Amino acid sequence: MSVFVAIGMAYLDMQVRSKFEGKRWALPAKVYARPLELYPGQPLAMNDLKAELDSLGYRFVRSASAPGLAEWATSRARVYTRGFTFPDGFEPSRQLLLDFRGDSLSRILDEEGRTLPLARLEPLLVGGIYPNSNEDRDLIRLQDAPPYLTEALIGIEDRSYYDHHGISFKGIARAMWVNFQAGRFVQGGSTLTQQLIKNFYLTADRTLLRKLTEIPMAVLLELHYSKDEILEAYLNEVYLGQSGARAVHGFGLASQYYFGRPLQELQLHQVALLAGLVKGPSFYDPRRNPERAKERRDLVLTILAERNVISAQQLAQALAEGLDVVKEKNLHKGAYPAYLDLVKRQLRQDYRDEDLSSEGLRVFTSMDPVVQGRAEAALVDTMAVLAKRYGKRVDGLEGSMVVTDPQTGDALALIGGRDTRFQGFNRALDAVRPIGSLVKPAVYLAALEQGYTLASTLEDNALRVKLPNGDLWEPNNFDKKPHGLVPLHRALALSYNLATAKLGMDIGVERVVDMLHRLGVERDLKAYPSLLLGGQGMSPFEVAGMYQTIAANGFQTPLRAIRMVTDAQGQELSRYPFQVRQTVPVELVHLIQYAMQEVAREGTARSVYQQLPANLNVAGKTGTSNDQRDSWFAGFTGNRLAVVWLGRDDNSQLPLTGSSGALRVWTDFMRREQPQPYLARMPDGIEYVWIDEATGWRSDQRCEGSRQLPFLYGTAPQQSVSCGFNDPVGESLEWFRNWFR
Numbered sequence: 197m198s199v200f201v202a203i204g205m206a207y208l209d210m211q212v213r214s215k216f217e218g219k220r221w222a223l224p225a226k227v228y229a230r231p232l233e234l235y236p237g238q239p240l241a242m243n244d245l246k247a248e249l250d251s252l253g254y255r256f257v258r259s260a261s262a263p264g265l266a267e268w269a270t271s272r273a274r275v276y277t278r279g280f281t282f283p284d285g286f287e288p289s290r291q292l293l294l295d296f297r298g299d300s301l302s303r304i305l306d307e308e309g310r311t312l313p314l315a316r317l318e319p320l321l322v323g324g325i326y327p328n329s330n331e332d333r334d335l336i337r338l339q340d341a342p343p344y345l346t347e348a349l350i351g352i353e354d355r356s357y358y359d360h361h362g363i364s365f366k367g368i369a370r371a372m373w374v375n376f377q378a379g380r381f382v383q384g385g386s387t388l389t390q391q392l393i394k395n396f397y398l399t400a401d402r403t404l405l406r407k408l409t410e411i412p413m414a415v416l417l418e419l420h421y422s423k424d425e426i427l428e429a430y431l432n433e434v435y436l437g438q439s440g441a442r443a444v445h446g447f448g449l450a451s452q453y454y455f456g457r458p459l460q461e462l463q464l465h466q467v468a469l470l471a472g473l474v475k476g477p478s479f480y481d482p483r484r485n486p487e488r489a490k491e492r493r494d495l496v497l498t499i500l501a502e503r504n505v506i507s508a509q510q511l512a513q514a515l516a517e518g519l520d521v522v523k524e525k526n527l528h529k530g531a532y533p534a535y536l537d538l539v540k541r542q543l544r545q546d547y548r549d550e551d552l553s554s555e556g557l558r559v560f561t562s563m564d565p566v567v568q569g570r571a572e573a574a575l576v577d578t579m580a581v582l583a584k585r586y587g588k589r590v591d592g593l594e595g596s597m598v599v600t601d602p603q604t605g606d607a608l609a610l611i612g613g614r615d616t617r618f619q620g621f622n623r624a625l626d627a628v629r630p631i632g633s634l635v636k637p638a639v640y641l642a643a644l645e646q647g648y649t650l651a652s653t654l655e656d657n658a659l660r661v662k663l664p665n666g667d668l669w670e671p672n673n674f675d676k677k678p679h680g681l682v683p684l685h686r687a688l689a690l691s692y693n694l695a696t697a698k699l700g701m702d703i704g705v706e707r708v709v710d711m712l713h714r715l716g717v718e719r720d721l722k723a724y725p726s727l728l729l730g731g732q733g734m735s736p737f738e739v740a741g742m743y744q745t746i747a748a749n750g751f752q753t754p755l756r757a758i759r760m761v762t763d764a765q766g767q768e769l770s771r772y773p774f775q776v777r778q779t780v781p782v783e784l785v786h787l788i789q790y791a792m793q794e795v796a797r798e799g800t801a802r803s804v805y806q807q808l809p810a811n812l813n814v815a816g817k818t819g820t821s822n823d824q825r826d827s828w829f830a831g832f833t834g835n836r837l838a839v840v841w842l843g844r845d846d847n848s849q850l851p852l853t854g855s856s857g858a859l860r861v862w863t864d865f866m867r868r869e870q871p872q873p874y875l876a877r878m879p880d881g882i883e884y885v886w887i888d889e890a891t892g893w894r895s896d897q898r899c900e901g902s903r904q905l906p907f908l909y910g911t912a913p914q915q916s917v918s919c920g921f922n923d924p925v926g927e928s929l930e931w932f933r934n935w936f937r
Contacts, residue, residue: 205412211397212416220396220429221445223556223764224324224332227539229563230606230759231282231319234294234304236311241299244566245273251320251528251565252278253457263289264461271296278458280318281766283560287316299870320565321452321529323536325543327553330441334448334459338428342462344500345447346427348471351499354388358423362389362414389414392430436470437477439530440619444477452529454482456522464510465517468496482521490519525617528565533619534596534612535563538737538757541625546770547761556764561757562606567869571597571609571838572616574865579614579842582857589851595842595861596623598740598755602837604774605744605753610737621845628733629826629843632819632854633691633800635712635730637746637788639700640688642711644784646703650685650791650905651892651913656695661725669725671697674820674853683892685791685905689799691818693729700728714779716741716752730819739830740839746788747815747832749879750780782879783908789815789876790906796831800855804831804863813874816862818854825849827857834872838862878906885912893917 232248234240249256249266260267260276267274272295279289291307292315304312326332338346350357356364364387371385386394393413398406417426435443436450444453450470451459462470472492473480482489494515501511530536539561543552551557575595582590599609612622621627644650656679661669673679673693687695700708705723712721721732734742737755745752753776761769792815795801800818808814816831827842827850840858843850850857878884884904888895894916895902902919 205416208409208413209416212413213420215397216417216421216429221333221335221432222327222329222331222554223335224326225543225552225555225557225559226321227323227325227536227559227561228319229322229561229565231280232317234292234301234315234317235313236301236303238301239299240296240301242268242271242273242296245294247566247569248317248320249275252318253452253455253461255457255461260291262461264457275317277315278318280316282316283558283760283762283766283768287318290315319560322532322561322563322565323530323539325540325552326442327550329443331443331445332439332449333432333444333446334452335432335446336428336448336459338424338431340460341431341447342460342467344464344505345431345459345467345471347503347505348468348496348500349431349474350388351503351505352471352496353391353474357388357427360387360389362416362418363387363411386410387414388430389418389426392426392433393417395435396429396433434474435477436473437481439524442530453527454521456527463514463517463520464506465493465497465514466520468500468514469493469519469521472496482519483524486519486521493519531617532563532568532610533617534622534624535561535568535607535610535757537612537622538607538610538625542758542772543761557769558762558764558766559758560760560762562601562604562608562759563610563757564608567599567836568609568611570868571599571611571865574868575611575840575861576614576616578861578864582842582852582860586851592844592846592848593842593850594623594845595840595858596627596736597841597861597865598624598736598839599865600740600744600755600837601835602744602747602832603835605748605756605776606759607740607755607757608836610757623841624736626735627841627843627845628735629841629847630730630732630821631734631739632730632821632826632828633693633696634739634743634817634819634828634830635708635727636688636691636696637792637817638711638715638742639696639708639728640684640791641715641746641780641784641788642707643684643699643703644787645711645781646707647911648684648699648703649907649911649913650683650787651887651907652684653681653892654684654687654692654695655698656680656682656687656692657698659694659697659701661697661701663725671729683889685794686889688791688817689794691795691800697725697728701725711780712742714752715745716754716779730821736839736841739828739841740837743830743832743837743839745780746785746792747837747874748776749782749789750778750785751776752779753777783881786876786879786882787906787908789874792816792831793874801829801831801859803855803859804866807863807867811873812866812871814866815874818859820853823849824851824853827852828854829858829862831862832874833866834874836866836869836871838865840865881909882906883909883912887913888917891915891917895919 254264254266256268257265260274263276263278265276275292277289280287293305295303304315306312367385390410393410432446435445437444444450448459480489480492497514500506575597594614597611600607610624612624671693709721709723741755758772760771796804796814796816801816819828825847830839840861842857884906886895886897886902887905889901893913899919
């Protein structure tokens with residue numbers, strides 16, 4: 197018998213040591229948003245800074261005397277940053293005095309009054325990549341625990357912790373008596389060490405075998421390791437709540453989950469609440485059962501006072517505090533499932549799933565929480581307005597949105613559906629829908645490359661194309677009317693289908709397919725005539741990549757969600773640099789950018805200027821698929837590109853066009869964002885010539901109906917018309933003057 201006992205003890209001893217000394221936990225990868233960089237002259241409204249600090253869990257106080265605190269005045273703010281280890285170095289915690297002038301940051305001073313050229317706030321943690329167990333935790337060291345945490349935990353859970361050797365016979369006897377009186381198993385009498393053994397090595401099953409195993413393992417753990425080592429492991433292992441499918445383990449993560457700030461910044465009453473949750477995170481859940489949670493918290497505080505850990509005054513002050521628990525919907529971690537989905541897909545090109553969910557990698561992304569928030573607000577609010585206007589006709593309406601920086605290709609925001617926090621079908625990446633007229637800039641670019649000019653005259657008349665299978669393709673305009681001869685730039689601005697289809701057939705559909713690929717579309721495209729009017733499908737993310745190349749003057753830039761990945765210690769593992777490749781001549785893109793601005797100024801998207809300032813140069817294109825099943829708009833300014841899709845998952849008809857649906861979301865977003873105007877640099881090889889709109893010939897700038905159009909050198913018409921010079925230049929040229937730097 198003794199031999200079997202010895203073998204059993206040796207086995208348990210091996211189990212205890214191997215796991216405790218090895219890699220204790222699978223650490224999920226942490227995904228961070230971009231850090232907010234601060235510099236004098238930066239366009240930054242105080243309200244935007246306040247929103248950023250609020251999302252990071254800063255407290256606004258009268259005196260910012262510690263990390264995580266901020267003071268607020270009319271035109272200045274004092275922020276005590278937390279510090280952060282970035283991949284390129286450590287950003288120390290420090291006090292920053294920030295002066296604002298209007299909506300820009302005018303000066304940054306450190307705590308000694310020295311001017312700083314640049315400072316950074318820590319990046320917002322927006323999500324993680326979890327193991328199959330869905331356990332999540334933020335590891336802490338014992339010395340980093342806030343005051344009173346260990347005292348509160350020991351006081352409420354195991355008062356003789358520093359006196360016993362893993363088990364408490366007194367506690368076991370008390371539990372046995374309680375169980376005897378109840379007639380069932382209601383109390384375990386476990387020490388903290390036993391609780392750690394149960395959670396870390398065993399299961400939560402209340403069986404005699406588990407209990408008999410737990411006791412010797414607790415003794416063995418205490419035999420090999422110090423009390424502080426065991427306590428530190430406990431602080432990181434204990435289960436403290438459930439966030440959807442994600443299990444909240446450890447006090448570090450629980451602090452973020454319940455209070456939205458680091459554990460080190462918690463106050464006494466908050467620490468007491470967390471300690472009280474150990475007994476039953478669900479039973480004492482402060483969000484669902486606040487009165488029960490407060491009663492438990494107050495018990496912890498009272499015990500601390502009884503043990504002379506806190507004074508009577510501290511007790512009274514803490515008891516007077518509310519629970520201070522933040523609403524779960526205000527938490528940012530896990531709030532952006534669609535963007536996180538994009539990050540995961542890009543990461544899986546280079547990393548295994550088990551590495552992502554267990555090695556504690558740190559992933560630094562391009563996501564901008566402020567931009568994301570504005571995009572979400574624009575989508576949700578506009579869809580509410582549409583619901584009010586169209587009633588049941590828009591029931592089941594869904595939407596998605598992609599926002600990028602056209603100068604870098606950074607993906608700043610991504611929305612996968614109307615419920616922006618829903619972790620389901622990601623329409624921004626996976627809803628492949630006909631793009632309608634969003635394809636037209638590619639058709640016209642291909643035509644310009646084949647010798648057409650913006651002044652070329654197109655026929656917008658009935659068209660019948662016999663397909664290889666004998667069917668007839670007979671496109672039509674949205675208004676069901678032909679428009680005769682129209683200048684090429686007007687055909688794009690007013691989105692004439694017949695003129696576009698005729699143009700595409702003349703140059704060859706294959707050339708349009710080639711242009712789409714050069715603009716960044718990677719999917720296989722069939723050279724069917726219907727492609728000329730957007731009959732083939734793309735996701736909003738693919739459309740954003742296509743328009744990114746146009747916004748970037750013909751430089752194809754893969755959209756980038758990830759900037760860098762480091763290991764848990766901050767060592768760089770991979771970098772995702774800005775990539776660029778010229779695939780379309782800049783001169784041709786300059787021409788199409790002109791025409792796409794005309795779309796916004798005079799064409800199908802002219803309603804944008806009912807909300808946006810007239811000096812904001814916008815280029816874009818509306819899109820409506822056959823039978824109005826999809827509503828699109830893609831467009832860009834100087835520093836923002838956004839693609840919006842609205843439609844139903846069952847592909848049923850909508851009462852919306854691109855103009856009356858998606859464009860309204862896009863415009864609302866840009867109104868909130870206040871982006872920079874698009875300012876063009878005229879490339880070499882371009883000349884501007886005054887053209888008569890009616891004939892497409894050269895004209896005098898003083899003639900009625902004349903406008904200035906860009907041409908490749910040598911392609912402007914040679915013929916000219918004359919007039920009496922009686923009329924001034926048209927109103928439409930006002931926007932054109934603001935286009936150049």
